Structure formats: C-alpha cells, structure tokens
Amino acid sequence: MDTIIIEGGSTRLKGQVTIEGAKNAVLPLLAATILPQEGKTLLRNVPILSDVFTMNNVVKGLNIALEFNQEKKEILVDATGDILDEAPYEYVSQMRASIVVLGPILARQGHAKVSMPGGCSIGSRPIDLHLKGLELMGAKISQVGGDITATAKKLKGANIYMDFPSVGATQNLMMAATLADGVTVIENAAREPEIVDLAVLLNKMGADVKGAGTETLIITGVERLHGAEHDVVQDRIEAGTFMIAAAMTSGDVLIKDAIWEHNRPLLAKLTEMGVEATEEADGIRIKSDLTKLKPVTVKTLPHPGFPTDMQAQFTALMAVVNGESTMIETVFENRFQHLEEMRRMGLHSEILRDTAIIHGGQDLQGAPVMSTDLRASAALILTGMVAKGQTKVTKLNHLDRGYYQFHEKLKALGAKIERVSEVEHV
Structure with missing residues (x-):
C-alpha cells in the first residue's frame, strides 16, 4: 500500500x-453501453481511476467486448452480441455504483441478477428506490442470498415519484425506461450534471429522454438503441x-x-x-x-x-x-x-x-x-x-x-x- x-x-x-472526466458520470455511462444492440459506443475523456477499471470488469463480465485505451483516455464498447444477464459478484461487490447495471440488463434481457453492491462506508445508501421504481414498471423483484433478481418480459412505462432524488436510482430507472413500452415519468428526479450527461448519451443512442436537469424526467420507450460517441463531462x-x-x-x-x-x-x-x-x-x-x-x-x-x-x-x-x-x-x-x-x-x-x-x-x-x-x-x-x-x-x-x-x-x-x-x- x-x-x-x-x-x-x-x-x-x-x-x-x-x-x-467525471467519475460520477462515466460509471453510469458505462452501464448505458450495455443497452445498444447495434453499433459500437465510444466514450472519450475517460478518467483513469480504479472505479473505472472495476466497472469495465462488470461490463466485460456480461460477455461484452470492451477496450480501454488509457493513452487516449477512450473506451470502446461493443455490446451487439449475446450478453449475459448476471453481473459478476467479484466486481459488483467492490463498488456501490455498479448497481446501475441492473436497469440496463433487465431492459435488454428481460431478466437480471446483480449482487448487493459494496463500496465506501459513508452511510447505508439503500437501493429500495431503484427496486420500487422497477416494480412500478412491471418487474418482479426478489432478494436471496445477497443477490437481487429482477424479471420482466417487457418493462412498461410508469409514473414514478421518488421519495428522495437519488442519483443512482434516477440513472437506473432512466436507462431501464429507454426500452420500456410507453412513457415513463420520473418525478422528484435527481438533477445533477451527471444525470444530464447520461441523458445526452442515451439520446445519441436513439432514446427519447426529456427534462434532464429538472425535477421531472419524461422517457418515451423505443424498440432498439444503437452505439454512439460521447465525451465524458x-x-x-x-x-x-x-x-x-x-x-x-x-x-x-x-x-x-x-x-x-x-x-x-x-x-x-x-x-x-x-x-x-x-x-x-x-x-x-x-x-x-x-x-x-x-x-x-x-x-x-x-x-x-x-x-x-x-x-x-x-x-x-x-x-x-x-x-x-x-x-x-x-x-x-x-x-x-x-x-x-x-x-x-x-x-x-x-x-x-x-x-x-x-x-x-x-x-x-x-x-x-x-x-x-x-x-x-x-x-x-x-x-x-x-x-x-x-x-x-x-x-x-x-x-x-x-x-x-x-x-x-x-x-x-x-x-x-x-x-x-x-x-x-x-
């Protein structure tokens, strides 16, 4: 040490x-690269941080091709093949932010299994807001042996009011809603610049996200998303x-x-x-x-x-x-x-x-x-x-x-x- x-x-x-580039932006951006079923996603201005390596491993553990060019500070992701629906415990357990892969995996695969996350000891940071929102979108959630399992053949648009403007929950639900049937409205949403940055990438991928940076997000689901290029804020x-x-x-x-x-x-x-x-x-x-x-x-x-x-x-x-x-x-x-x-x-x-x-x-x-x-x-x-x-x-x-x-x-x-x-x- x-x-x-x-x-x-x-x-x-x-x-x-x-x-x-922002750590708090690039981690959900990496989670978003799980969603596209066609084309590659290129992230630029990526910070060289241990959390980034951990999230890279989470994504790669889903059978997704990922290359990190540290000299150029660029990550290239190709998620167009068949991907897994279970995030690797070895890496998820190291970092709380990795819970944001739950929404994208569920939206794309109809099933997701993610371990309860780990990370800094600065508070309880419960993930109930993530799970309640997904349940409102039609997901069936179970927690067994430290794992969260979510199932929904097709997520449905829903009106979601968050008791607290959680950044992670907002990001998870935004990403899940991009491939849901119908319109999802998230009220009392988080308003951080990193939320806006994620919305920008999702819209480049073909999503329909409006209201980022305000208390109300409106996401109209689409059939498919494609790869995109993006500079991390x-x-x-x-x-x-x-x-x-x-x-x-x-x-x-x-x-x-x-x-x-x-x-x-x-x-x-x-x-x-x-x-x-x-x-x-x-x-x-x-x-x-x-x-x-x-x-x-x-x-x-x-x-x-x-x-x-x-x-x-x-x-x-x-x-x-x-x-x-x-x-x-x-x-x-x-x-x-x-x-x-x-x-x-x-x-x-x-x-x-x-x-x-x-x-x-x-x-x-x-x-x-x-x-x-x-x-x-x-x-x-x-x-x-x-x-x-x-x-x-x-x-x-x-x-x-x-x-x-x-x-x-x-x-x-x-x-x-x-x-x-x-x-x-x-």
Missing part, C-alpha cells in the same frame, strides 16, 4: 491544473477540490475547463467566505487570502444544493479559517469520519448527529492519518498541506477511486508532496 507524505505549513498553490468534484486547495493555501490557481454552472453551490459558499472566484475563458480562477476569510454555515443537499461529495474538503477549509463554522450533512449519515483523523492534527470540532462545529484557525500539526473514504482522503491531504510539519496519509485505495495523479497535480502547483510505496518508507 502506498503512502502520501506532505511537508506542510507554508505551501501557497499557484498555477493552473487540468481536470479529468468534466469532473466538478475534482474541480471543487482544487478550488478549496487554492482557497486554504492563500493560492492563485486556474482550474482549466471548470464549468461555473456545475460548481455554483460551492462557488457561492467560497465567495461568502471571502474567496475571489472569477469565470475566465479557459476555466475558473480562485484567489484567496486566508487571513481575510470568514467562517460560514454549510448544509449539504441534493443538487442544486451544496454537494455532499464536497463536504469533507470544505471542512478542511473551515479548519484553517478563523472562527466557528458549521457543516450540516443531510445526505449521508456517516460522513464525518475524517474529522476524527483531523483531530489527530489538532482540529477542534464537535459532532452532534448531522452537524459538525469546526473551531477554525487553530495551529494544526502534521500527523499520520488514514483515509476513511474517497473524499476524506482528499480532505486529509489538503489539511496536511497547511499543517506544520510532516503528514502521512495511508489507505490510498480510496483516493485512487476518484482522483487521477492527485499528488502530482498538487506538486505541480507548488505543494511539497510525494507518494511512496511501503517498501520505500518502512
């Missing part, structure tokens, strides 16, 4: 950084992470190709804090003077609210801003684990159920810390850049699920950071 070692205390990030969470890195180091960083609209909730809070954010022709520039920043209150919500995937990183910024900041986490019930690790670095904080009070501006000291989930790993690295002395961050398997060459990009901006294998630093 690798370790990231940071020499912190005086880092001021400057320069520009290039952002990858830019990763707003990676972009936001570098915005926070610049803000907490009194930096001046251009995040190339960052999309203002996608990052609006984060930018609003950064501006409220006193960070200077400017939309430029080739991205978003973040300039900051840490001594002038003010504490704020943030509440995570489904899009277009403040993203839960930016919560851990934003608490790292709160830790270095003088005064008392408040973070309220409403999406996942177990997403403050990183604060326990940050306490090892001198953070003063209290947690009461869904609320964390951060007493910022205290002296932080470097320490050995351990990643607890994907976004927590980034937050601990950012905290290490501003803490005095050396910080060692371990369990980087979480980091590699969502960030490509993270330490190298920070180093290019001026951070004193290295990634070493265990044999080098034991």
Whole structure:
C-alpha cells in the first residue's frame, strides 16, 4: 500500500491544473453501453481511476467486448452480441455504483441478477428506490442470498415519484425506461450534471429522454438503441477540490475547463467566505487570502444544493479559517469520519448527529492519518498541506477511486508532496 507524505505549513498553490472526466458520470455511462444492440459506443475523456477499471470488469463480465485505451483516455464498447444477464459478484461487490447495471440488463434481457453492491462506508445508501421504481414498471423483484433478481418480459412505462432524488436510482430507472413500452415519468428526479450527461448519451443512442436537469424526467420507450460517441463531462468534484486547495493555501490557481454552472453551490459558499472566484475563458480562477476569510454555515443537499461529495474538503477549509463554522450533512449519515483523523492534527470540532462545529484557525500539526473514504482522503491531504510539519496519509485505495495523479497535480502547483510505496518508507 502506498503512502502520501506532505511537508506542510507554508505551501501557497499557484498555477493552473487540468481536470479529468467525471467519475460520477462515466460509471453510469458505462452501464448505458450495455443497452445498444447495434453499433459500437465510444466514450472519450475517460478518467483513469480504479472505479473505472472495476466497472469495465462488470461490463466485460456480461460477455461484452470492451477496450480501454488509457493513452487516449477512450473506451470502446461493443455490446451487439449475446450478453449475459448476471453481473459478476467479484466486481459488483467492490463498488456501490455498479448497481446501475441492473436497469440496463433487465431492459435488454428481460431478466437480471446483480449482487448487493459494496463500496465506501459513508452511510447505508439503500437501493429500495431503484427496486420500487422497477416494480412500478412491471418487474418482479426478489432478494436471496445477497443477490437481487429482477424479471420482466417487457418493462412498461410508469409514473414514478421518488421519495428522495437519488442519483443512482434516477440513472437506473432512466436507462431501464429507454426500452420500456410507453412513457415513463420520473418525478422528484435527481438533477445533477451527471444525470444530464447520461441523458445526452442515451439520446445519441436513439432514446427519447426529456427534462434532464429538472425535477421531472419524461422517457418515451423505443424498440432498439444503437452505439454512439460521447465525451465524458468534466469532473466538478475534482474541480471543487482544487478550488478549496487554492482557497486554504492563500493560492492563485486556474482550474482549466471548470464549468461555473456545475460548481455554483460551492462557488457561492467560497465567495461568502471571502474567496475571489472569477469565470475566465479557459476555466475558473480562485484567489484567496486566508487571513481575510470568514467562517460560514454549510448544509449539504441534493443538487442544486451544496454537494455532499464536497463536504469533507470544505471542512478542511473551515479548519484553517478563523472562527466557528458549521457543516450540516443531510445526505449521508456517516460522513464525518475524517474529522476524527483531523483531530489527530489538532482540529477542534464537535459532532452532534448531522452537524459538525469546526473551531477554525487553530495551529494544526502534521500527523499520520488514514483515509476513511474517497473524499476524506482528499480532505486529509489538503489539511496536511497547511499543517506544520510532516503528514502521512495511508489507505490510498480510496483516493485512487476518484482522483487521477492527485499528488502530482498538487506538486505541480507548488505543494511539497510525494507518494511512496511501503517498501520505500518502512
């Protein structure tokens, strides 16, 4: 296992950084490549992440031809042959996002068997919304021995109201509905940019999806879908992470190709804090003077609210801003684990159920810390850049699920950071 070692205390990030394609977009896009029965699908701007390799293996395990050209960051998928209807447990169990193959397999094959998914330990994230929606479309669902089995000779269009705007459930039901008989209406649908990106690809494949990015999706089923070419949307969470890195180091960083609209909730809070954010022709520039920043209150919500995937990183910024900041986490019930690790670095904080009070501006000291989930790993690295002395961050398997060459990009901006294998630093 690798370790990231940071020499912190005086880092001021400057320069520009290039952002990858979005992890949260490419995984459902890969699931969508299961649907076409004619033509190949080409995905470009694919991030080189462990989660992508896992989803590739899920797709290939269905007897689908898939080639990943890492040099070009392209994936070519040919699902035109006979495919299997059972997703391989070995890979599905590694990643919760893999549940989104359930809808496409069922819609195409009339039968699907998928293991209960695994992944980060940041909350229960039940899949009942996925299953209820498929049942409304006529599927018979059973759960036996850790497997979900769904059967429907032909899915039927339905009116589906989701109790919560779940991103994964919205994606699963969208894809299933593309080949259903009739019209499916999904109300209280998720509105994230990644939902829009999936709708764009599905429509390129010949689907009829309307309303993506709004609370109501209308999908008119078609007989068949065909392959298409598509560029994966830019990763707003990676972009936001570098915005926070610049803000907490009194930096001046251009995040190339960052999309203002996608990052609006984060930018609003950064501006409220006193960070200077400017939309430029080739991205978003973040300039900051840490001594002038003010504490704020943030509440995570489904899009277009403040993203839960930016919560851990934003608490790292709160830790270095003088005064008392408040973070309220409403999406996942177990997403403050990183604060326990940050306490090892001198953070003063209290947690009461869904609320964390951060007493910022205290002296932080470097320490050995351990990643607890994907976004927590980034937050601990950012905290290490501003803490005095050396910080060692371990369990980087979480980091590699969502960030490509993270330490190298920070180093290019001026951070004193290295990634070493265990044999080098034991």
